Structure formats: C-alpha cells, structure tokens
Amino acid sequence: xxxxxxxxxxxxxxxxxxxxxxxxxxxxxxxxxxxxxxxxxxxxxxxxxxxxxxxxxxxxxxxxxxxxxxxxxxxxxxxxxxxxxxxxxxxxxxxxxxxxxxxxxxxxxxxxxxxxxxxxxxxxxxxxxxxxxxxxxxxxxxxxxxxxxxxxxxxxxxxxxxxxxxxxxxxxxxxxxxxxxxxxxxxxxxxxxxxxxxxxxx
Numbered sequence: 001x002x003x004x005x006x007x008x009x010x011x012x013x014x015x016x017x018x019x020x021x022x023x024x025x026x027x028x029x030x031x032x033x034x035x036x037x038x039x040x041x042x043x044x045x046x047x048x049x050x051x052x053x054x055x056x057x058x059x060x061x062x063x064x065x066x067x068x069x070x071x072x073x074x075x076x077x078x079x080x081x082x083x084x085x086x087x088x089x090x091x092x093x094x095x096x097x098x099x100x101x102x103x104x105x106x107x108x109x110x111x112x113x114x115x116x117x118x119x120x121x122x123x124x125x126x127x128x129x130x131x132x133x134x135x136x137x138x139x140x141x142x143x144x145x146x147x148x149x150x151x152x153x154x155x156x157x158x159x160x161x162x163x164x165x166x167x168x169x170x171x172x173x174x175x176x177x178x179x180x181x182x183x184x185x186x187x188x189x190x191x192x193x194x195x196x197x198x199x200x201x202x
Contacts, residue, residue, distance in 0.1 A: 003142045007149025010134065010192065011050070013185045014083075014126045015157050021116040021123070025158055029165030034109045039162040041113045046127060046154035053132025054147045058140065073200040076133045079125065080193040087186050091179055134192070137199070 015022075021042065028038045104112070117123060127150075135146045 001145070003138065003145040004149035004152075007131075007135075007146035007151075008153045009149075009188060010131065010146075011046075011150030011153035012157065013188045014130065015046075015154055016185055021120055022161065024112065024116045025162050026165040028109065029162045033104070034106050035162045037106065037109060038113050039158040041110070042117060042158045043151075043155040045114075045117045045123075046158075047151040049123060049127035050131050050150050050154070051147050053128035053130075054135055054143050055132075056128065057132040057136040058143055070200065072133055072136075073196060076130065077193060077196055077200070079130060080189055080196065084186055084189050084193065087182050087189070091182050134196070 025038055025042060029035050131147070131150055135143045138146060
C-alpha cells in the first residue's frame with residue numbers, strides 16, 4: 001500500500017505543475033465543453049505512458065550494467081534538480097486562465113487534447129523517464145502499485161480541474177495558494193532527490 005501512496009504523491013507532485021495541457025483542461029472546464037472527453041483522454045494517456053515507462057525500465061533492467069545504471073541515476077538527479085529549480089522560479093508566478101478561446105467541436109477537442117498530451121516533451125520526461133526510472137529498483141508488484149497510485153493521482157487531478165475549474169480558477173490565480181502548492185512540491189521532490197542520491201552513492 002505504501003508504494004501506491006508513494007506513486008500517488010509522486011505523480012501528483014509532477015502533474016501539479018501548470019503547463020499547456022492543464023491550462024487547456026481548465027479552459028474547457030470553464031467553457032463547459034466536452035469536459036469528460038478531455039479529462040478521459042488525459043487520464044488514459046498518463047496511465048499508458050506511466051506503465052510504458054515502468055515496464056520499459058523493468059524489462060530492460062537486466063541489460064543495465066553498473067555504468068548504465070549510474071548514468072540513468074545521474075540523469076534522474078539532474079532532472080529532479082532542474083524540476084525543483086523551475087518550481088522555485090515559479091513561486092511568485094500568478095497564472096491567469098481568463099484568455100478567451102473560440103468554441104471548438106468534439107473532433108477538434110479530441111485532436112487538440114492528443115496534441116497537448118503527446119506533443120509535450122514534459123509528459124515523456126515526467127511519466128516514461130522519471131516514474132519508470134524511479135521505480136526501476138522495485139519488485140514487479142511494487143512497480144504495479146506505484147504505477148496504479150500515479151495513475152489514480154492523474155485521473156483525480158484531471159477530472160477535478162476539469163469539472164471544478166470554475167471554482168478552482170479563482171483560487172489558482174491567488175499567489176498565496178500557488179506558493180503553498182509549490183512549496184509542498186519542492187519539499188517532496190527534494191526528499192526524492194536525496195533518496196536517489198543516497199541510492200546512487202550506495
């Protein structure tokens with residue numbers, strides 16, 4: 001159960017960063033257009049990419065030499081440090097969701113959601129690389145629980161911001177609220193960075 005919780009909070013920490021995909025989901029929620037479709041595509045896509053990363057690292061771990069594993073750990077540490085640094089820079093950022101966007105059809109929403117999801121390099125670094133790499137030392141059952149926890153976090157996040165964006169948007173533009181969220185993310189990711197560094201040293 002602890003691996004499911006670890007996956008949940010790790011996935012939530014990654015997905016809470018405001019990006020083009022999340023803003024698009026919020027905009028569709030504010031317009032009350034095809035919200036379920038958008039949230040469903042985003043959630044299923046994260047589920048696929050999360051388990052793709054986990055199983056790629058699981059089945060290819062046997063081919064990893066100590067040097068290759070060290071390189072992956074160093075890349076993971078660099079990624080974490082960069083992620084934390086970007087969150088520190090955004091502590092004073094106020095996000096606005098007031099920009100008007102034209103009404104679009106269900107097909108266009110479908111295509112745009114796929115674009116915001118699969119054409120976003122951060123999606124692959126967060127799901128396939130980070131979550132897969134982080135869980136590579138877990139046994140298979142732990143990996144599945146970890147992936148399930150991260151997938152549940154993604155599903156809850158997207159459907160929450162999609163259906164409650166009208167209420168969440170007014171709070172999301174509050175500097176104090178986003179500072180609190182970012183401080184939580186920075187603290188959690190810092191602990192993960194220390195864990196990976198200690199694992200690499202040992």
